[in-house]
Amino acid sequence: MINTIKQVLENSFSYADYRKKVANLIAEGKSTGHEQSADLLHYSELNETRMHRLDKTIEVIDEMKNKLQNLDKKYIWLVLSEGWCGDAAQIVPVIHKMAEVTDKVELKIALRDDNDALMQYFLTNGGKAIPKLILLDAETLEVLADWGPRPAGAKQLILDYKAAHGIVDETAKIELQKWYLHDKGISIQNEIVELHENILA
Template sequence: MKDIIKNSLDKSLTYFEYRKVVTDLLSEGKSTGNSQSEDLLHYSNLNETRMNRLEKTIVITPENVERLKLLKKKYLWLVISEGWCGDAAQLLPIMHKMEVLSDNIDFKIVLRDENEALMNQFLTNGGKSIPKLIILDADTLEVLSDWGPRPKEAFDLVKNYKEKHGILDETIKTELQMWYLHDKGLSAQNELLEMMRLIDIQE
């Protein structure tokens, strides 16, 4: 596992490097990933607009700013993502803002299709769902926990829809984006910081 993580870290990007890779590909009419399609390009363009907006509007609550400051150890947040992923577009700006506010979090991103060995270690119900956040000890690269592909309430929303309708269509994609809009990033902040609190206690 450690070799897989080191391999992926060698190919990892900072948040702004990731943004640039996605933007540069879009200027060529391409999305990230091994597959190219009109749909993936459409979603990538939507996400570009979404992330630009969220970078300006997402607020880490004062309480969560204080919780970030309480972290004692150094952590590496390694996220598996792709530019076409709607959940990633909602969540990566939050993680980036949390990194900026904490001296103890280093945030890196890797592309799923370029890091299959890593992705296969962190499947969700057997699927390659992203984004997937892997919490590592910054010094030893030991895996301490993982999180994703979305906050629990949003995860349940999608799960229940699929159980009822058998598919994930445009309706649930719209419902999910509306959920994110109303949630304003609070669920992700709270879940991530509760997880970090528990890890920090154990370390």
Template structure:
């Protein structure tokens, strides 16, 4: 596993590098990933606009700022993503702001299709669902926990819709984006910091 992680880290991007890669590909009419299509390009363009907005509007609550500052050890967060992924676009600005506020979080992004071996270690119900956040000990590269592909309430929203209608269509995609809009990143902050609290208790 550590060899897989080291290989992925050699191809990893900072948040700003990731934004640049996605933006430059869009200028060429491309999305990240092995598959290119008009649909994925459309979603990538939507996500670019969405992330630009979220960078300005998403805020980490004062309580969560304090919790971030209380982290005792140094952690590496590895986020598996692609530019066309709507959930990733909603979550990345939050995690980036959390990283900026903490001296103990090093945040790296890897592209799913460029890191198949890593992705295969963290499947969701047998599928390569993204995004996925891996939390590692910075020194040992031991994986201490993983999270994703979305906050629990949003995960349940999609799961229940699929069980009822048998598909993931534009209706649920719109409903999911509305959920994120109203949630304002609070569920993500809460779940990640609770996960960090439990990791620190166990160590």
């Protein structure tokens, strides 16, 4: 897997470059990924607005900031994402803000469809659910942990909705976005910091 990771890192983006890539494609009437459709473009445009808002409003809480600044060594957070993914639009800006508050973390973002070999190692119930955060030792590139595609509360919301309605439809997606709005990125921060704590435990 190490060679796959090296390859993905070579083709990965900084957060700023990822945002630029998505925005440039939208300007051309396209979305990221190997499929193109009016729906995917529509979701990409919605997500662009969401990410823009989150970039301005998300704050890393002090407790998490302290823990991130006091990590034991340097890490790479490699995130598999796509511009059309609603969960990614809510989660990736939070991960970016977290990486910004510490010199112990370097954030790299890679497009899922362009990096299928790596995605295959990190399937969720057999599916290519994103975003997926892969936590790497910066020196050895060893995979220490992974997280995603959703925080526990968001995951539960979708499971409950599916149990009650049999499908995940537009209403479910709206409920999910409301959950993220209400949570303000706190669950994401807690769960990713916990991931680091579990490595050290």
